[in-house]
């Protein structure tokens with residue numbers, strides 16, 4: 035068990051929150067009870083996750099995608115009211131860490147995805163150094179990489195092939211980081227793996243020869259909160275669990 039304020043202080047410091055420019059507030063987004071002994075972790079602060087946390091009698095929820103983002107109109111009505119109401123009714127804290135949790139070298143989404151795939155980053159690239167890159171143990175084909183991703187993430191992946199070169203260096207950034215493709219190319223990658231694809235990436239792949247793989251926004255961002263949740267549980271003697279709510283994205 036630990037004080038909510040102590041957990042927040044620890045997380046903000048450990049994740050170097052003040053060093054990031056982000057699209058929403060990092061840290062304690064909704065304040066609940068003053069002590070935490072049971073923690074539920076999930077990718078997104080959806081109503082389904084909040085209801086699952088209520089059912090688990092959680093004192094706190096830790097997510098990667100919180101409730102508040104730049105550009106929202108700010109009204110606590112409709113779906114936002116329905117997400118907030120159970121948090122207040124049950125006095126549950128909501129902690130959210132977005133870019134700081136993508137970037138952390140040990141507990142971050144990128145570190146976690148790399149760990150599952152055996153990729154040891156020796157380079158960071160892109161805006162706020164969020165991108166990771168690593169040499170592959172031995173050169174492999176795009177098909178081999180695609181199969182491995184399918185197996186590890188347990189979902190299909192979308193591929194925009196490059197020029198068919200053997201893959202020696204992989205770059206990756208979890209979630210909606212398709213905009214980092216050019217930076218990955220500039221960093222010398224043979225393939226870039228992220229969560230989502232938009233229209234321009236297939237053209238860039240054809241024209242630069244660097245392959246592009248979209249392996250799922252949710253699927254690639256499940257690992258950070260699990261690594262961080264496990265760490266917090268050990269540090270503060272919390273009871274914790276990760277709740278994975280399927281998402282086709």
Ligand SMILES: [Zn+2]
Pocket residue numbers: 099208209210251255
């Ligand atoms: Zn995300």
